[in-house]
Amino acid sequence: MVTSILSAPLTRDEFIDARNHQDQQLNADIKSTIKQVELQSQRAEARSHNSSLKNPLLRISAVPAYRDNRLVLPDGDLFPSNAKEFYALRRPSVNSRRLRQLAYLVDFYDVEYNAWALYDQDDYDYEECDEDLNAAAAPRPEQTPRLALEDAVRLYPELAVDALEGILRLNEENFINFRERALALRRQSPPQPVKRQQASDPTDGAPKRTPPPKRVHKPIVGRALPKTVPDPAVLAELYHGEERGDEDDGEAKSGNTMPVWDDGSGRRRFQQHVLALAARGPRSSDGSPTNAETLSREHRSSPRAHTPPV
Numbered sequence: 001m002v003t004s005i006l007s008a009p010l011t012r013d014e015f016i017d018a019r020n021h022q023d024q025q026l027n028a029d030i031k032s033t034i035k036q037v038e039l040q041s042q043r044a045e046a047r048s049h050n051s052s053l054k055n056p057l058l059r060i061s062a063v064p065a066y067r068d069n070r071l072v073l074p075d076g077d078l079f080p081s082n083a084k085e086f087y088a089l090r091r092p093s094v095n096s097r098r099l100r101q102l103a104y105l106v107d108f109y110d111v112e113y114n115a116w117a118l119y120d121q122d123d124y125d126y127e128e129c130d131e132d133l134n135a136a137a138a139p140r141p142e143q144t145p146r147l148a149l150e151d152a153v154r155l156y157p158e159l160a161v162d163a164l165e166g167i168l169r170l171n172e173e174n175f176i177n178f179r180e181r182a183l184a185l186r187r188q189s190p191p192q193p194v195k196r197q198q199a200s201d202p203t204d205g206a207p208k209r210t211p212p213p214k215r216v217h218k219p220i221v222g223r224a225l226p227k228t229v230p231d232p233a234v235l236a237e238l239y240h241g242e243e244r245g246d247e248d249d250g251e252a253k254s255g256n257t258m259p260v261w262d263d264g265s266g267r268r269r270f271q272q273h274v275l276a277l278a279a280r281g282p283r284s285s286d287g288s289p290t291n292a293e294t295l296s297r298e299h300r301s302s303p304r305a306h307t308p309p310v
Contacts, residue, residue, distance in 0.1 A: 032069065039066050047169035056083040056175040063168055065108060078104045083175050086168075090161050092154070102153040102160050111163045113152035 010018070046061035053060065062079050064071045078101050080086040092098035106113055153160050165172070 035066070035069065035071065039064060039071055042071065051169045051171055053083060053170070054174045054178045056087075056178065058082060060086065060168065060170065063109075065110075074105065074108050083170060083172075086164075086170065087161065087172065087175075090158050092157050099150075099153060102157060103149050105164050106153055106160050107149060109164065109167050111160065111167075113149065113156070113160065113163075114146050116152055116156040116159045117147060 042064050046063045049061045050063075059081055060083060062073050062076075064073050066072070080089070080101065089098050089102045092102055105111075147155075
């Protein structure tokens with residue numbers, strides 16, 4: 001048994017039930033407080049973003065609402081995407097999308113629209129109220145029937161937009177100033193420079209000269225043979241044999257020598273003959289010139305070889 005000073009004694013089960021009920025209430029209050037803090041934080045963030053907007057084409061942030069113990073955002077299809085679309089709701093037409101958007105936003109944010117018909121500026125004379133500050137407030141007109149949501153947004157669209165503007169924290173002056181500055185900059189922008197016309201080429205009208213045909217290189221038919229150079233050893237033996245033969249002939253014919261004018265043609269022919277024989281190369285048949293001795297014998301047998309130079 002657990003006794004209480006201020007109440008009748010409770011049984012153990014009754015005490016446990018009472019504590020559980022208190023704990024549930026405390027937890028619910030804590031969760032509700034946390035959600036309220038989250039709601040206020042998200043609302044403050046969205047309103048801060050919207051209040052800093054200046055370009056009417058930038059996206060505006062939706063302010064969340066608290067419904068059924070949870071945070072709810074408006075429908076993206078019915079929420080205006082930018083400030084230009086939002087302020088266009090002041091001119092809705094009957095059965096149009098703007099009218100549906102305006103009615104949805106007024107209902108979502110719980111805007112009080114029943115008093116819009118009571119605050120008509122023509123129902124009050126503010127000059128008379130200013131004359132006597134101590135006078136009683138002007139009596140309000142008799143109670144009018146409640147307005148339906150569709151009738152309220154259709155009859156007073158500007159009041160609906162003004163109420164939503166305060167909830168979303170939009171500042172219309174920022175957008176108006178932005179448009180004015182953009183228009184002023186557009187007017188002050190220098191015109192595009194005009195391109196100068198290029199001077200015409202004086203040779204445009206003259207007939208153009210036909211370029212000469214390109215030289216076509218014809219292919220060379222056949223293949224050039226390499227130049228044959230005689231062996232230096234063979235030439236040395238030939239010249240040595242020639243000098244030796246000239247000495248023998250000179251000794252034999254020293255008694256009856258006749259002076260003959262040598263024009264050098266015989267020596268040149270001999271050199272050409274030797275070069276021709278050396279170019280042919282050695283042969284394998286008998287009797288063919290195969291070395292320097294054979295060439296020397298051939299030379300000595302020729303009649304022009306014994307003509308002594310003058």
